[in-house]
Amino acid sequence: MGQKPRKLTPEAGPQHELGAEMRAWRTHRGRSLGKLSGRINYSPSYMARVERGDQAASADLVTAYDHELRAEGALVRMYRRHQAAATQDSPSRVHVSNPSPDVSQGSVLLEDTPDLAAPSSEGISVPARTDDGRIIFVTVSRRALLGTLGATAASAALPDATAVATAPTQGTLSGPTAIEHLEATHRVLIDSDKLFGPYQSIPIVERQIAAMKALRRDVRGEDRKRLLLLHARYAELAGWLHQDTRNFRAAQHWMREALEVSHLTGDAQLTTFILARRSQLAGDMHDPIDALDVAEAAEMNATPGSRLEAVAATYGAHAHALRGDPDACKRAYEHAHELREAMDPDPDSPLGVWLDAAYIEAQRARSLNTLGDFHAAAEGFGRALANLPADYHRERGVHLARQAVALAGAGEAEEAGRAGMQALRIGIETGSGRITRQLARLDTDLAPWHSVTPVNEFRDAMREAVLKQA
Incomplete structure (x- = not known):
């Protein structure tokens, strides 16, 4: 008992x-x-x-x-x-x-009526080591964190985005000029996120959304439709950026807004893509029921033979891992590969163009980690890292962190420590919550191997990187 x-x-x-x-x-x-x-x-x-x-x-x-x-x-x-x-x-x-x-309480201080205002993006969750050696997560202001994470280097990579970040005001930009300005900024922000993570981009994205809401008062016809499409895509991007920081309430807010605005556009592909992304968000939040239901809805609404069918199936597959069903998970990933192989290789839509066989395999490796098949997961992440484009810097850190956890689970402590060190460097540079959460778990998982040199080096580096409890 x-x-x-x-x-x-x-x-x-x-x-x-x-x-x-x-x-x-x-x-x-x-x-x-x-x-x-x-x-x-x-x-x-x-x-x-x-x-x-x-x-x-x-x-x-x-x-x-x-x-x-x-x-x-x-x-x-x-x-x-x-x-x-x-x-x-x-x-x-x-x-x-x-x-x-100077320290924000993050989501705890959010308004009780999230539909009336976007949740604050000032609160950033970062790992902190307590006096008894545990790692917990505390929330600090973005300004304070960027002071420690090398904001100068990140800012240098965003000259174009920073230059266009000022919200258009009445009398300074015509409707079409403002829309072109916003389209160019969106492309820059996506490229910046791949290299430097979310924190430089979040305030710019949210300012641009505010600018679009102001512009909607003054534009009509085709320009208004273009503006609505951009609004939905910016809101989806804001959801993704907050998802990467693990500010899930803010991510949910922006994904809801993206879905609502996408319905106003009448663009079925965009609505389907946002549904698929909501499935991915539910998976990150460990909600397998919503992840599976929304993924199935997205796949059902996707144009047959489109890339979005495979995107939705990929995110739905992870839901089976969260439910602890390895057979259903395996079948779902095989289904995602079949859809990818049958899809139009040159789609008109830019949505989900990053999906390829390597991406699906990286998601499968994550699911194997969830299911406890650590040896297979570590091998899967190794293949994913070998095929990752060079400019996907932050995703490399995510893969390395997840691979390190898999290696630790497989008893490969020395290799886990080395992979963890590589992931930690990228985590410091990008501030990605997906990386830091995995590394906090790794720090705990590696505790029994305190006599292994790479393990000690990783844990010492974590001690230097995280905040001390006040």
Whole structure:
């Protein structure tokens, strides 16, 4: 029999009250600490201390509980009330869970009505090593993070985007000129994201969306349709950038906006593509039901023989891995390859043109990691890295981080440490949350191999790279 949970004392103070509420939601959903830990990537011991009130909860942990347990914001609102009360009682006190004005609380401070305003992009989740050696995630301002991640190099690569980032104002740009300006910026932003990650691009994308909303008041006819198409594509890009930072609430906001605007355009291909992307987002959020349902809807609505059929099938395949069904996952990836082989090789639409056999195999390797087939996953990522275009710098870091986790799972600690070091360098350069989350897991997975030199080098580098707990 398992150990009987300690009786909680919510009356002991706000920290205990929040912990008790978090446990209540977990037990209500029938989740053990171990099972929930595997879903949200926090250690069970840390979660247990928070639930008992022995340790303060981080903003990220509360947000993860709220989302995974479908608490509909109840936990986040309680956390916010406690933080507000603590600030009033002791405004000069600073703690990692009650940061100074230079540290944003990210999604915890978002408006309760996300449909009225876009979630803030100021909060950036980054790994931090605690005094007892664990890695947690804290949220810092974009300005502070860019100061440590070499923003000068990233900014140098965005002269064109920076030059066109100012929102067009009435009387300075005609409708067609503004639309051409926005189209050119979109191309630059996509190229920049591949090399330098999301943080330089997010504020530019959001300013351009605001500019398009202003322009829609003044343009009609074909120009208005072009503007709506651009609005939808910018919103999809904003969703992707926030998805890469793992700010999932912001990603969901922008993907909803992209889908809504795409319906206004009447462009069925664009709507299908955004549906497929929503499936990918659901997969990143570990929601296999939505990932599969939306992928199937996208594949059904895709033009037969189009590239988007294969894109949708690829994202749907990962949903089977999340459900723990290796046979269905294998069949789904084979289906995605069949659709890719039968598709039009020269499509009129630029949507999803990055999909090729190597991309599908990289997604399959990720699914194998999820299923625990680490040897096959490591080999799959090796092939994907060999076929990755040179300008996909950030994706190289994602593949390396995932390969390192697979190698650690396969017991190849030395190789895992080397791959982790390569991924860490790219993670520092790009600030990609997909990389840093994998590396935090790797840091924990490699702990038993503390006598292996590449492992120690990686873990020491992680210690230098992450923030110290305040």
